[in-house]
Amino acid sequence: MDGSKIKIALTGNPNVGKTTLFNALTGSRQHVGNWPGVTVEKKSGNVSYKNYDIEVIDLPGTYSLTAYSIDEIVARNYIIEEKPDIVIQVVDASNLERNLYLTTQLMELGSEILIVLNMCDIAEERGDRIYIDKMEELLATPVIKTVASQKKGICDLLDKVIEQKEIKQYHGHEIGYGAEIEEKILEIEQVLAEDETRDSRYPLRWISIRLLEGDSNVREKISDSPVYDRVIQIIDSIDQEEFEAEIADKRYIAINTIFPQMCTRANDKLTKSDMVDRVLTNKYLGIPIFLALMWGAFELTFAFATPFMDMIDLAASWVAGYVSSSLQPEWLASLVGDGIIGGVGAVLVFVPNIFILFFLLSLLEGSGYLARAAFIMDKLMYKIGMHGKSFIPMLMGFGCNVPAIMAARSIEDEKDRLITILVVPFVSCGARLPIYVLFAGTFFGRQAGTVIFGMYILGIVIAIISAKLLRVTVVRGKPAPFIMELPPYRVPTLRTSLIHMWDNGFMYIKKAGSIILVGVVVIWALASFPWGVEYGSEDSYVGSLGHAVEPLLKPLGFDWKISVALIFGLVAKEIVVASMGVLYGAGDNSEALTERLMADPGLNALNSLSLMAFSLLYMPCVATVGVIKKETGSWKWTAFAIFYGIIVAWITAFVIYQGGVMLGY
Amino acid sequence: MDINEIPEEKPDTKVPVIFSAICGSLYIILGLVQLAAGTGKIIIGPEFNMALADVLFVPSDIIGSFVLLLIGTVFIYGVMEMRSGVYEGISYAYVGILIALIFAVIYLLVSTGNLLEAYLLRNEDFAGWTPVSDLRPGIYLALIPLFAYIKWKDIFDPVPKN
Helix, strand or coil: CHHHEEEEEEEECCCCCHHHHHHHHHCCCCCCCCCCCCCCCCEEEEEEECCEEEEEEECCCCCCCCCCCHHHHHHHHHHHHHCCCEEEEEEEHHHHHHHHHHHHHHHHCCCCEEEEEECHHHHHHHCCEECHHHHHHHHCCCEEECEHHHCECHHHHHHHHHHHHHHCCCCCCCCCCCHHHHHHHHHHHHHHHCCCCCCCCCCHHHHHHHHHCCCHHHHHHCCCCCCHHHHHHHHHCCCHHHHHHHHHHHHHHHHHHHHHHHEECCCCEECHHHHHHHHHCCCCCHHHHHHHHHHHHHHHHHHCCHHHHHHHHHHHHHHHHHHHHHCCCHHHHHHHHHHHHHHHHHHHCCHHHHHHHHHHHHHHHHHCHHHHHHHHHHHHHHHCCCCHHHHHHHHHCCCCHHHHHHHHHHCCCHHHHHHHHHHHHHCCCHHHHHHHHHHHHHHCHHHHHHHHHHHHHHHHHHHHHHHHHHHHCCCCCCCCCCCCCCCCCCCCCHHHHHHHHHHHHHHHHHHHHCHHHHHHHHHHHHHHCCCCCCCCCCCCHHHHHHHHHHHHHHHHCCCHHHHHHHHHCCCCCHHHHHHHHHHCCCCCCHHHHHHHHHHCCCCCHHHHHHHHHHHHHCCCCHHHHHHHHHHHCCHHHHHHHHHHHHHHHHHHHHHHHHHHHHCCC | CCCCCCCCCCCCCHHHHHHHHHHHHHHHHHHHHHHHHHHHHHHCCCCCCCHHHHHCCCCCCHHHHHHHHHHHHHHHHHHHHHHCCCHHHHHHHHHHHHHHHHHHHHHHHHHHHHHHHHHHCCCHHHCCCCHHHHCCHHHHCCHHHHHHHHHCHHHHCCEECC
């Protein structure tokens, strides 16, 4: 029944809790983070309430509808073109004044608006008072209070949505921009109205204002119109910058007129959040504190996880022993024991590290600290030709490079965005962690945590150097200035952190049961054939493959076995470890694998360091390559990312290995 | 501003200054001892031994020494600000306490991992390990910030900005 369906869109400034509200409404588990720009694509979910089937769309955060970046265009186009029944503007109650700027723009769009005052708890704690009745009266829009993180006010919101849908009451709102601008708006409106083929979804007044503000996206949309030239003539007759400033000014005047009537703010006090910021963003102490905290996170990832790894190892060894001894014929026992359990087991052993890393990253992200990390790195980033905002996708890359590359959509400038996309694959993702844990744990003992931390730092350093190189060569230009809102510090909820940890950890386990499983079966087959050769020997197909590539990798200290592992690691980095498990025939026992790696005369601390660096930097995995193509829309840049990565990896590993040899290691 | 309104007074910073000075000095001194123990092991070799380091349970861990020095610096930075009359310098005492506690928790969790290896899994690498083996300045020094955090919570309550 169509009448019982309601489509609502959640919009609002970045980091006001739209996704938290979306999750509370729909019962979804979309990722939320305490920094602006977590949502870059619209997401949809459904909720059934009082015989209504309500479709909820979570739009990327936007400060205005000016469409400077891709995520802003996504949000704006959805509201205009899809015409949801109700647009819910989620407003941060602790930052009301700034949020109202978007409200003024949404009203001009002619949408049915409902305002949700979220984070009321923070505002109230600070002593702010918001008069909701007055706010509803002044904005002529329903206002509902919620604390989405605690699911408070959700039923009130849904009731109001249904009420709004049923009464079908639309309030038109207009801000007066003064005689001169209004005259031009009217002039453009009249010309546009002559075009009968125009897209009627776009309100004429809104298009006219946007054109006066110099919106290139809207300009492009009317470029096919027969009245286009006449419209442009009007626009060319004005001082556009002056008009744009004047329009923004008028909006702020309107906000400043109504704001004191609807809200009284507490005296400005030095809060604990201010105290923490004063230190963590200190120009001398900020970066050392960031590095120390990251080191602590990796130390914990390695050291605290070790007993849990050993427990998995013990349990799996027992299973492997049982399966191998009870399976017949011999080839099947080899496939299951050497291949599947040896390969997949070698990867699964690292599940505790992955879970701990994601839990810690989630704590850092949820607290709002990672947004500060971007802030303190901005000066350095700008100096080397990168946008400060790029540091957020880079930090997100610690989890997985795929969403990190997509997060670059929040960067307005195309060149800044392209550079960020090209360098994010150098940031060490969770998939590389098992390689470090295996080799650092084997060859560096108690210093393993520090070596792993070093690999993560190396990834960031190479990304930054690459950005500088790209900025002075193929992507010339200056980075755009960086303005970022620092979210308030919050105590991360255990539930959110556990969900984030589970979602990412489970993805790793799923990969072990799918792509890695296929990979290890292929490697096992190559290691077993031609039939009759010694398993995994140089005479097998895998041996031939390894020897074919070995000359290229020999200067880096790698033998044919490592070469094979690196080839298969192109599909997914975890396969490097899985391949080692298969090729060293260690069953699923990671301790046996460690012992065999130590016993291999071709392996030592130096070439394992070189191997870790090469694995970190060489070609991104298949999923990352796919997202680079999607986000750049160019095969040329995708190919560049692949080959540039391989070259950088080769040079870095060469310097480490040959440098170490020269120093006598 | 209403002329009859009495401006809110900022609390006295004497206690946080003394606390930060003591805490900062201890962290820096033990950080330097740890740095000496770590570099000595690298330059001279595993036979290098510092009696002072043994007495104070200081490991030969260079990165860990930087962490101690960093915590100490945060406290001392606060002392300098507060002594020059900037009340907001109290922020450094507050954050110093938080960072000291965060690292103490990290070290305790690492130690818990080792405990499981030694007593539950009976890992050969941990033969002879006792909880005292992991005792280090990052853990025992944090008792002072912990005490301060519990005792002086009110000191860090919101106050009017300068």
